Amino acid sequence: MKLKNAHLIFVFSALLITANCAKAQLKRKAPVKSSEQVLPFDKAVRTGKLANGFTYYIRHNEEPKNRVVMYLVNKVGSVLEDDDQQGLAHFMEHMSFNGTTHFPHNEVVNYLQKSGIRFGADINAYTSFDETVYELPLPSDKPEIFHQGIEIMHDWAQSATLDAGEIDKERGVVLEEKRLGKGAGERMQRQYWPVILNNSRYAVRVPIGLDTVLNNFKRPTIARFYHDWYRPDLQALIVVGDINADSLEKVVRAKFSDLKNPEHERPRLPYGVPIDGKNHFIAVTDKEMTGTVAQVLIKHSLPPLKTAADYHRSIATALFNRILAARYAELSRTANPLYLQGNAGISGFISNLNSFNVSIAAKPGELESGFKAVWREVERVRRFGYTQTELDRVKKDFQGSMDEALKEKDKTGSGSFVKEYQEYFLKGTAAPGIVKEYDLVKESLPAITLNEVNGLTKTYITNINRDILVMAPEKEKSGLPNEQTFNNWINAVAAETLEPYQDKMSNKPLLTTEPIAGKIIAKKHDNALNITALTLSNGIEVLLKPTAFKNDQIIFSGSSAGGNSLSTDAEYQSAASAASIVTAGGAGNYSQTELQKYLSGKQVGVSVFIAERNQGISGSSTVNDLETALQLSYAYLSEPRKDKEVFDGIISRSKAAILNRGNDPKSVFNDSVSAVLGNHSPRRTGPSLDKLSQIKLDVAYDFYKARFANATGFTFTFIGSFDVEKIKPLLEKYLGGLPSLSQPEMAKDLGIQIPEGKLEKTVYKGTEPQSTVILVYSGKYDYNAEDNISMDALKETLEIRLIQRLREEESGVYSPGVFVSTGKYPQARFSLVVQFGCAPKNVEKLIASAKEEINKLKTDGPLQDNVDKWRTETKTVQETALKTNGFWLNYLNKQLENKEDVDQVNQLSAVQDQVTPAKIKQIAAKYLSGDNYIRLVLLPEQKTP
DSSP: OOGGGHHHHHHHHHHHHHHHHHHHTTSOOOOOOGGGSBOOOOTTEEEEEOTTSOEEEEEEOOSSTTEEEEEEEESOOGGGOOGGGTTHHHHHHHHTTSOBSSSOTTHHHHHHHHTTOOBTTTBEEEEOSSOEEEEEEEETTOHHHHHHHHHHHHHHHHOBOOOHHHHHHHHHHHHHHHHHTOSHHHHHHHHHHHHHTTTOGGGGOOTTOOHHHHHHOOHHHHHHHHHHHOOGGGEEEEEEESSOHHHHHHHHHHHHTTOOOOSSOOOOOOOOOOOOSOOEEEEEEETTOOSEEEEEEEEEEOOOOOBHHHHHHHHHHHHHHHHHHHHHHHHTTSSSOSEEEEEEEEEEOSTTEEEEEEEEEEOTTOHHHHHHHHHHHHHHHHHHOOOHHHHHHHHHHHHHHHHHHHHTGGGOOHHHHHHHHHHHHHHOOOOOOHHHHHHHHHHHHHHOOHHHHHHHHHHHSOSSSEEEEEEEEGGGGGGOOOHHHHHHHHHHHHTSOOOOOOOOOOOSOSOSSOOOOOOEEEEEEETTTTEEEEEETTSOEEEEEEOSSSSSOEEEEEEEEOGGGGSOTTTHHHHHHHHHHHHTTOBTTBOHHHHHHHTTTOOEEEEEEEOSSEEEEEEEEOSTTHHHHHHHHHHHHHSBOOOHHHHHHHHHHHHHHTTTGGGOHHHHHHHHHHHHHTTTOTTTSOOOHHHHHTOOHHHHHHHHHHHTSOOTTOEEEEEESOOHHHHHHHHHHHTTTSOOOSSOOOOOOOOOOOOOSEEEEEEEOOSSSOEEEEEEEEEEOOOOHHHHHHHHHHHHHHHHHHIIIIIIITOOOSOOEEEEEEEOSSSOEEEEEEEEEEOGGGHHHHHHHHHHHHHHHHHTOOOHHHHHHHHHHHHHHHHHHTTSHHHHHHHHHHHHHTTOOGGGGGGHHHHHHTOOHHHHHHHHHHHOOSSSEEEEEEEOOOOOO
């Protein structure tokens, strides 16, 4: 729609409304078309609204069994803050964990941890511009914990105590969270945010807030926000899980009916970003920016998604985006792509807006050519549209995804349902349920025409409400375009002679030659674990574990020893990149672009890896598509392709991408950490132009072929919804047909390990007052199941104490982390890493506090209370994990890699029960002596006088 017609259209619309009102007095209202009626809400959900306006959604769902998730959703966000409250919507979220009527101070976190719920990983919350949401997963088979969860939700809704002392303690935590977000991105956003948000309220209500407010506000200011906005008419409770909906509804109605709205209720205004019909341009730079990025944002009103007609339109939009994404993916595989990354599409933006967004990450000094290359595809779509074959292909993909969603309707995780109901409450987004959605797709998908999809270009690719944003390193400021220059680039592309897109497809078979099938020569069955072990005639071992965790999912992986440890130092860079380089060229008879088209409509994913000590392949599929997944696996392993054009493109982009890497403090620090912990081996140091220049296609290709030339030594694991007998012929053909040449190779011990002794390194980089601290303890390790579990307990109990000490007591960090790694090969070693961000002035104090807590573990051991929290949390997570395909694939692979018995899983609970404070104290004293201790710190650049 043209801007010059906007006023006339408004007048015409006003006259039309007046005329229709007059007609309404003379005749009955015309019936609403079925496609324009609001879709019914999912009938599987028990929903209602109390007299006070409080809304609830309750659904029974047994995935996972004996678990329930509760969300308290508030239509309350930073956009509602008064000027003196900027940041207090988010601060209020924090305070809900720092004292309520029934759970004073930090007792809510303490209680939940004792109940097996992890702080951060499980108990969580977030605040955005328009909403604040609290998340709480619980066991539903423990009535006391479940009902306490309801009590917590009720307290979060309206019973936070807002203790002044707790507020002052939490200031430091929130300011540290804010500190973590500082840097080039945040500094530039402060400049461009008001421009692209048309100086709306959203431009001045970023949820993290202002330092001046966070440092100085008093209790009455945040209490005013809480009183005004935390009220039942703006709140909803969502409960999905293995519960009785009838009885829970009675509990919810009784429990939440006492919530009260304020006497003088402030209106919850529908803030939005105005569409003013204007175009804007802004270019911003920063010395820590690592590349030049440009975005063209064409803003539109966000269409509703409430009716069948809306749903039809949303499907057409999704198809439009999928085709365009495929075109950009194809462009990225050319020999000399003119940009690092480029894409475009229609997506939600913020509040009441969506947009057609075009983005490009340019090569240094090549913004014009890169942008034109990306915009050229937009212009090609605008001018010629898409082809019928492209549309047919993405329709097949879309239908395939919906087919699988329907098959898994009774295996869908509760969290997926919660997100739907949240959007329904917040925005009125339709949530009719998967059966109705499937019917809508079945009806709409065939009816969507090429003209309809192509017509979206006229709706979205317009010349008004267009914002252009350019971000770049400061040193490139002088070469950046102004608005006129950038618009000239757009106009120049519009004047070019372009050819329509040619959808090149192949009808060849995937494989160049059919494999010669092998035979199963041995079979064993483990009744306890329901695992069938097969030996194929070419030496491949296969483990099969059929499950009912999903209705139509098979996941698999296969690996053998060797990896890039077998490469020389001279060929290492090529060897380390071999898997990504070779597979980018496709497999069998198909290039990667042709392969993506060939796989349309199929639910298949396969990837190849070459790690340091092994190489292999992993994948997933449905039952019907398993043969395709195995064909593709065979093609990748036995019929790799060498594509120089693709290789040249990868190297070209990689070199351009790291030219400004040294601008970013985090990248510089991470490279230093890798170098120190890798003892400065060239296999551990960060990327460089010299390393990229060492990568040779022929070397990478030959190394790749050598690693997969011998099937002997490979072990494959299949988990999922398959029948063992039916899968055997496919295994014999595609795995049994892999070449077997010799005895299996073994990985080499490269001797690269974290250096012993004490070492300190400080990196000075960056201008913001922010620091990162990494403390590393490492050394030799007695690898066994008991010590592995005790080390996990040590890690968790230390993290609990660091959160209590560094965050809650000293208010010096946002989220300290403890990470433990144990390995059996090539030498049994461990590492324990403590990491946190903080203010530079607090580095020494917080390191001293962290080391003191580590020393307490060695001298006193952890509190029994913290050991109990670890044990309960671990078993709670484990109980659910054991009923997932992913757990079993990862577990079996790890056991096989470490040559450990696969039945150790049966002893996990018993070994966990044997862990005591005394055992952890013993482990801490054994491994955390401090003899091998590395301290790594990132500090801001020192200013010269």
